[in-house]
Amino acid sequence: MTLSPRPSSDRAPVPFREFVSLVAAMMALTALGIDSMLPALPAMGHSLGITEANERQFIITAFLIGFAVAQLAHGPLSDRFGRRPILLIALFAYALTNLGVALSNSFAWMLAARCASGMAVAGARVVTIALVRDCFAGRAMARVMSLAFIVFMAAPVIAPSFGEAMLVVGSWRVIFLGIAAAAAIIGLWYMMRMPETLHPEYRQPLDARRLLRGYGIVLRDRYAVGYTLAASLLSGGLFGFIGSVQQIMEEVFDAPDLLALVFAIVASTMAVGSYFNSRIVMQFGTRLISHSALAGMVLFISAHLAVAISGHETLILFIVLQAGMMACFGLAASNFSSMAMEHMGEIAGTASSLQGFVSTLGGALIGAIIGQAFDGTVVPLYSGFLICGLLAFIVILIAERGRMFRPA
Numbered sequence: 001m002t003l004s005p006r007p008s009s010d011r012a013p014v015p016f017r018e019f020v021s022l023v024a025a026m027m028a029l030t031a032l033g034i035d036s037m038l039p040a041l042p043a044m045g046h047s048l049g050i051t052e053a054n055e056r057q058f059i060i061t062a063f064l065i066g067f068a069v070a071q072l073a074h075g076p077l078s079d080r081f082g083r084r085p086i087l088l089i090a091l092f093a094y095a096l097t098n099l100g101v102a103l104s105n106s107f108a109w110m111l112a113a114r115c116a117s118g119m120a121v122a123g124a125r126v127v128t129i130a131l132v133r134d135c136f137a138g139r140a141m142a143r144v145m146s147l148a149f150i151v152f153m154a155a156p157v158i159a160p161s162f163g164e165a166m167l168v169v170g171s172w173r174v175i176f177l178g179i180a181a182a183a184a185i186i187g188l189w190y191m192m193r194m195p196e197t198l199h200p201e202y203r204q205p206l207d208a209r210r211l212l213r214g215y216g217i218v219l220r221d222r223y224a225v226g227y228t229l230a231a232s233l234l235s236g237g238l239f240g241f242i243g244s245v246q247q248i249m250e251e252v253f254d255a256p257d258l259l260a261l262v263f264a265i266v267a268s269t270m271a272v273g274s275y276f277n278s279r280i281v282m283q284f285g286t287r288l289i290s291h292s293a294l295a296g297m298v299l300f301i302s303a304h305l306a307v308a309i310s311g312h313e314t315l316i317l318f319i320v321l322q323a324g325m326m327a328c329f330g331l332a333a334s335n336f337s338s339m340a341m342e343h344m345g346e347i348a349g350t351a352s353s354l355q356g357f358v359s360t361l362g363g364a365l366i367g368a369i370i371g372q373a374f375d376g377t378v379v380p381l382y383s384g385f386l387i388c389g390l391l392a393f394i395v396i397l398i399a400e401r402g403r404m405f406r407p408a
Contacts, residue, residue, distance in 0.1 A: 012135055013195050022194060023132060024148040025186050026087070026124040028155035029094060030067065032179055033121060034060055035159035035267075038246050039259055040172035047172065048107045057243040057371045061364055062111040064239065066118030067125070068361035074123040075130065075353020076214075080206040083131045084196045090123025091187035098180035102173040121183075122356070129352045133341055134197035139282050142338040146278035156267035160260035204347065214350035226399020227340040228355040230294075230392040232362035234329060234336075237301075237385040239367025241322075244374045244381055251376050253315045262319055269323040273330025285407045286335040291396065292405060293331035298389040300325040305382040313378060325385075 012019035037044070037059070045056045078086040097117040104110040129145075136144050166174040204210055218224045245263065250256040277289060304321040307313055344351035370384035397404060 013197060014193055018193065019135075020144060020147045022186075022189060023128055023144070026091070026128045026190070027148060029091075029124050029179075029183055029186065030121050031155040032159050032182060033063060033094075033098070033117060034242060035156040035263070036163040036166075036175050036179065037172070038160050038242070038263070039163045039256075040167055040175055041246050042250075042256075043167060043172045044110070048104070048110055050107055053247055054372055054374060057368065059110060059114055060239070060243050061368045061371075062114040063118040064360060064364035064367070066115035067122045068118075068357050068364060070119035070122035071126045071353045071356040071360065073353070074126040075350045075356075076204075076206060076211055078123075078127045078130055078198070079204040079347065079350055082196045082198050082203065083127050083134070084190075084194070086123055087127045087131075088187060088191055090120055090127065091183055091190065093120035094124070095180040095183040095187065096120075098176045098183065102176040102180070126353045126356050129337065129341070129356075131194075131197050133344070133352070138338070138342070139286065141341070142281045142286050142335055143278050145334040145338055146274045146281060148334075157264045157271070160263045164260050204350070211350065214347040215354055217347060218344065218351050218354050221343050222399045223342055224340050224344060224351065224355065226395050227336045228358050229362075229395045230399075231333070231336045231340065231355075232359040233366070233388040233392040233395070234294075234297075234332065235359055235363025236366025236370065237388040238329065239363050240370025240381055240384050241367075243367055243371030247374055248318075248378060248381070252313070252378060253318070255315060258315075262315075265319055266322050266326050269327040270330035270333075273327040274334055277331050277334060281335065286339050287400070288405055288407045290332045290335035290339070293328040293335075294389065294393055294396070297325050297328035297332065298386070298393060300328060301382055301386045301389050305379070305386055308378045308382055318378070 014022070041056045041059070044050075044059065045053070050056055074086060074090065094117060097113060097120050100113040101110065101117055104113055132141060132144055132148075162178065163172075163175050166172070166178065204214075246256070246259060249259045249262060255262075273293070281289060300321055304317075304325070307317055307321070340355050341351060366384070366388065370381060373380035373384070400406075
């Protein structure tokens with residue numbers, strides 16, 4: 001059984017630029033919760049008594065696991081009670097849980113608080129995508145997501161510099177106080193400006209049979225399954241990079257002070273890719289662009305792995321090849337999300353939550369495996385990246401029944 005697409009007005013309930021900016025700001029809170037703390041990982045490890053460098057990566061993994069699991073609840077709740085109340089609770093809970101992170105006095109407390117923080121901000125991810133789907137569909141949704149991705153990518157560009165600045169004026173705890181303040185401000189913005197986008201006639205009852213039926217619809221749709229699994233695989237490579245980049249800068253290149261600059265350069269190419277996608281997606285379509293971008297990403301990964309194995313890795317080559325990979329990632333990522341939601345209009349919240357759970361949890365676990373394999377070189381990272389990229393290509397090939405690179 002499949003659902004016919006829910007009609008959408010292809011209009012934002014507030015001025016379009018404000019709509020995109022608010023959507024991007026809510027999405028960016030997740031990246032802010034990860035990327036701003038990267039420069040502080042050594043200080044956090046020292047403060048909390050973490051002796052093994054690879055164990056510091058679990059501070060990121062705990063956040064991602066909480067983020068993944070909670071998405072299963074946020075989507076159905078937003079389908080039942082509307083987008084507005086669930087988003088407001090999520091945003092203000094994110095502010096409170098980050099205060100809890102700032103007060104951590106042990107590694108166990110830190111992991112618990114980070115998991116709770118991830119659970120709270122999961123609402124911003126799931127419900128925001130459902131909110132966009134309420135207002136836009138198809139290529140128009142892909143365009144909105146691409147534009148939001150541009151603003152969203154300002155977070156990883158700026159966040160590590162913000163973290164470094166906080167370490168100069170205070171301790172790592174100030175970073176999380178800043179995140180709490182940002183969440184509260186965005187919550188107030190949403191509360192004052194954004195109306196409810198889910199019409200009452202589209203609200204769904206909150207019961208197990210409906211949820212199972214919704215999950216069944218998602219799992220029987222080959223595009224939803226294929227592009228969700230592909231997003232999970234690519235996220236695994238990305239999370240592996242995020243988890244190990246601080247150690248790479250410190251141990252491989254002996255340049256920990258350049259972390260914020262290198263991360264900003266690499267992350268900015270993702271924004272460029274997303275912007276380019278927003279300009280061409282209406283003309284060329286999501287499939288041709290995303291499939292081509294994935295192929296390009298695999299080529300960049302292969303070249304980088306060959307350089308690493310040959311022993312000719314340099315910081316400049318690392319930046320150039322990683323930036324090329326991330327540009328391709330930016331082109332593919334927002335299109336994958338849109339195609340996974342293509343037939344999910346009637347159950348947008350439930351579908352978004354299940355897809356987010358699979359892609360985030362899968363990505364977190366894959367990323368943790370890649371990150372924990374760090375051995376003082378970048379070979380484990382790009383070996384993992386290449387495996388993920390090739391598997392994503394195979395999954396999409398199956399989902400599209402061999403009809404790749406078509407302008408649809």
